[in-house]
Amino acid sequence: MGPPLPVFYDCNNCPSYCCSYVRIEVTDADVQRLARHVGVSTQHAREAYTKDGWEDGERIMRHQKDDAFGSSCLFLDTTTRLCTVHDGRPDVCRNHPVENKCGYYTFLMAERRDQDDPELIARAYNVVGEWPELEAADSLSGSEA
Ligand code: SF4
Numbered sequence: 642m643g644p645p646l647p648v649f650y651d652c653n654n655c656p657s658y659c660c661s662y663v664r665i666e667v668t669d670a671d672v673q674r675l676a677r678h679v680g681v682s683t684q685h686a687r688e689a690y691t692k693d694g695w696e697d698g699e700r701i702m703r704h705q706k707d708d709a710f711g712s713s714c715l716f717l718d719t720t721t722r723l724c725t726v727h728d729g730r731p732d733v734c735r736n737h738p739v740e741n742k743c744g745y746y747t748f749l750m751a752e753r754r755d756q757d758d759p760e761l762i763a764r765a766y767n768v769v770g771e772w773p774e775l776e777a778a779d780s781l782s783g784s785e786a
């Protein structure tokens with residue numbers, strides 16, 4: 642086995658864009674671990690923290706309003722941008738990103754460099770229509786141009 646590949650992202654320098662993904666899938670084992678971590682019943686965790694996903698039987702994380710990305714996972718601290726259930730987070734969060742680079746992080750670094758703003762939170766839409774206030778503002782500024 643060779644040396645580990647270098648890693649081209651730093652989650653501590655990112656506003657946690659991946660936590661804004663609409664489809665953050667959770668398994669039954671994820672819900673049980675989350676319930677244990679928070680100290681609630683599995684049934685409560687399933688109903689309060691997850692909802693039906695795309696496919697039959699699929700459960701995904703519920704979201705909250707997030708000024709940075711429109712909405713994000715219920716467990717993201719929208720001020721610190723950190724996960725509030727880190728030790729109890731689902732497997733999909735533990736395993737992301739699956740490669741040694743992250744597309745959003747590459748984009749974020751390029752935008753921060755181009756705009757000379759090391760704190761910039763680069764916006765990205767997950768679903769059209771999910772962010773109506775910003776879309777309305779965009780069309781307003783577009784009509785003024
Ligand atoms: S995986 Fe990428 S998007 Fe998610 S927190 Fe890390 S750098 Fe940011």
Ligand code: SF4
Pocket residue numbers: 659660661665702714715716717718723724725726727730731734
């Ligand atoms: S559980 Fe934590 S790491 Fe996973 S999406 Fe939610 S806030 Fe992000």
